[in-house]
Structures are given as structure tokens and as C-alpha cells.
């Protein structure tokens with residue numbers, strides 16, 4: 004599968020001609036209209052687009068949770084035809100993705116059940132990941148005993164613990180308050196670097212998209228396609244004061260907002 008061009012040998016994920024319609028047989032709605040993009044190992048991509056354009060549908064298709072009508076997704080050189088190993092999804096709604104009857108460590112361990120390691124090794128990894136997200140001491144609590152931001156950190160620890168190379172993040176910070184959100188943006192960037200993860204983050208928030216990204220993928224209205232890919236050459240680590248005041252940050256933010264606005268008018 005690695006011999007179809009140099010690009011796929013270096014891309015951890017590549018998407019070509021991806022089309023997807025949803026709805027009933029009599030009322031099919033074309034959502035994805037031929038998506039093309041790729042992600043390199045270690046890259047942090049953000050995906051933005053007009054409301055309802057199909058961002059979640061795209062992420063679900065990348066995760067192998069939707070079967071494409073046309074085109075394909077290659078993950079580590081292999082066509083995705085179901086949820087692949089080595090890829091994890093973090094959803095917006097942490098309260099529905101964590102199992103409330105399991106303690107936090109058990110939630111993390113549950114996601115690791117397919118890993119080839121001893122019980123002790125798995126427990127050590129789970130503890131390391133909970134510590135990495137700042138939840139040392141909370142491993143034996145239940146998710147519902149934690150704040151929203153803390154619950155989402157359990158979900159992130161769980162995604163990290165599976166040793167996935169690629170994290171798909173669907174608006175993971177949309178439900179947390181503004182201060183927690185800023186802290187968690189920094190946490191995600193730090194973890195992505197520390198554990199060498201490739202990340203694809205869907206967000207409604209253009210400032211978040213610019214702050215987090217190495218590259219921004221801008222989608223059009225439905226049926227959606229990629230209209231622009233914008234490199235974000237801002238220095239790392241990013242900082243909520245200096246990065247957000249950087250003229251380059253403001254220029255890119257302006258460009259993305261203008262792009263998305265143009266779709267609202269069309």
C-alpha cells in the first residue's frame with residue numbers, strides 16, 4: 004500500500020476524492036463533495052468551515068465510522084474501511100464518552116484492552132497518562148465527581164494511553180469554560196509534542212484554529228470541499244498573550260474569518 008507515490012509514504016493520513024451523502028434513501032443530502040488533504044506525522048491540523056458544512060461527517064469518515072461513497076482515506080498507507088488501530092477520537096461530549104460506572108483509571112484501562120501488554124504495564128501507562136493530563140490523585144474517582152474540563156482530560160488521557168499515532172479531536176473544548184479552554188489548548192499542544200502525536204482538530208472557533216495549528220484546512224459550504232490550506236508559521240510553544248497579539252496571528256485570523264464569511268454570503 005506504500006507504493007502509490009512518494010506523498011503517501013510520508014503522510015500519516017491522506018484523503019482523496021472523499022464523498023459522502025447522509026439521510027434516508029428518498030432524501031439523501033450530499034455532505035462531503037470530494038475532500039482532498041493530507042497530514043504529516045507530528046503535524047497539528049485544524050479544520051474550520053461554515054456551520055453545518057460537514058466537519059463532523061468528515062472526522063467520522065477519517066475514523067472509519069462512516070463508509071465513503073467515493074474516494075478513500077489512507078491511514079499509515081492502508082485504506083480505512085472501519086475503525087483502524089492506532090487512531091483515536093476525542094468527542095465534544097465527554098459525559099457520553101466516559102463510562103460513569105467505571106473509575107477514571109478503569110475508563111483509561113478499558114480503552115487499552117486491545118494493547119499487548121501485561122496488566123501491570125497497562126496500569127503504569129494509564130497512571131502516566133492521567134498524570135500527564137494533570138489528574139494524578141484522581142484515578143480512583145468517578146468521572147461524575149470531576150469538573151467538565153477534568154472529564155475531558157480523562158478522555159484525552161484515554162486517547163493517549165491507547166498509543167494511537169493519530170488523534171481526531173471533534174470540538175473537544177467546546178463545552179468547557181473560557182479559562183479552562185485556554186489551559187486545555189496549551190495542554191493539548193504540549194501533549195501532542197511530548198508524545199509525538201499527529202492531531203486533527205475540528206473547531207468552530209477561528210482563534211482556536213489559528214492558535215493550535217501548524218496548518219489550517221478551510222472547508223466550503225455543503226457539499227464541502229477544501230478551499231484553502233493555510234500554513235501557520237507562528238513560533239512554538241504558543242502563548243495566549245504573545246501569540247494572539249502577533250501580527251501574523253491577526254493576519255491569518257482575518258484571512259480565515261473572511262473566507263468563512265464569504266460562504267455565508269454565497
Ligand SMILES: Nc1ncnc2c1ncn2[C@@H]1O[C@H](COP(=O)(O)OP(=O)(O)OP(=O)(O)O)[C@@H](O)[C@H]1O
Pocket residue numbers: 025026027032034053054055056057058059060061
Ligand atoms: N445522519 C445524518 N442524516 C442526515 N443528515 C445528517 C446526518 N448527520 C448530519 N447530517 C446533516 O449533515 C450536515 C453536516 O453535519 P455535520 O455535523 O457533519 O456538520 P458540522 O460542520 O460538523 O456541523 P456544526 O458546524 O454544526 O458542528 C448537517 O446539515 C446535518 O444536519
